[in-house]
Amino acid sequence: MPGPIGYISRILRALFAAGGHGATAGRVDFVGAGPGDADLLTLGALRALEAADVVIHDRLISAQVLALCPARATRISAGKKGFGPSVAQGDINGMITDHALRGARVVRLKSGDPTVFGRLDEEIDACDAAGVAWRIVPGITAASAGVAAIGQSLTKRSRNSSVRMITGHDMAGFAEHDWRALAREGEVAAIYMGTRSARFVQGRLMMHGADPDTAVTLIENASRPDQRVIGARLADLADTVEGTAFSGPVLTFYGLRPRDALAVPSEITGAKEVAS
Known part of the structure; x- marks a missing residue:
């Protein structure tokens, strides 16, 4: 039977494997889904999707790409259409940070490359204001x-x-x-x-x-x-x-x-x- 030191060591190893944040710490990956063909996804994008608990995606994400989301992941459409019906950016920011603050691994899935006409800076600012960790996974524009x-x-x-x-x-x-x-x-x-x-x-x-x-x-x-x-x-x-x-x-x-x-x-x- 392991003593107290052994139990503490196992807990520390588990925390380290989870990134050192504990079970309740979420994060956000801003992922470029490319123009539609799933073959054009990067390996980084695919790995981020496979690890996702929540996927908040644009209107233009293809069905072929969405099919790669894990069955356990919650998928949320946050579409925008020029001169048409759109989800308000403030609501999208709130969805992203709320899920991450609850401990979810969130993928904000954007068509093409998230750094090109994707309102990325506003969503990053929302994460920073909420104290949520994030990273960018670029895609093919x-x-x-x-x-x-x-x-x-x-x-x-x-x-x-x-x-x-x-x-x-x-x-x-x-x-x-x-x-x-x-x-x-x-x-x-x-x-x-x-x-x-x-x-x-x-x-x-x-x-x-x-x-x-x-x-x-x-x-x-x-x-x-x-x-x-x-x-x-x-x-x-x-x-x-x-x-x-x-x-x-x-x-x-x-x-x-x-x-x-x-x-x-x-x-x-x-x-x-x-x-x-």
């Missing part, structure tokens, strides 16, 4: 998956030495950017949440001298089985968006077109739809 889908790269020697990731709208409405710089020949931008602002973006760029024939590519559901790629010109951007029934998330590439070898054209309001 939609721009990386989308550019791979069209057989291109985001940067290219002699074409562009920088790339911009911009949003079509922010909390105040349509987002303003350095349109004069973007309008220069050879510039490349990945525009997130850009379908509702397509006419605004098109107008701003052309107003600042962008060539109407500049290539634009729209990618819906990047990396997923129902992925759709539509090639257009800047001059056709707004009409193409308005003439196409999109049901999933859309990423807009300004300054990039699908490689010709991949293109199987079909007419959609003057644009090319590319088989993928």
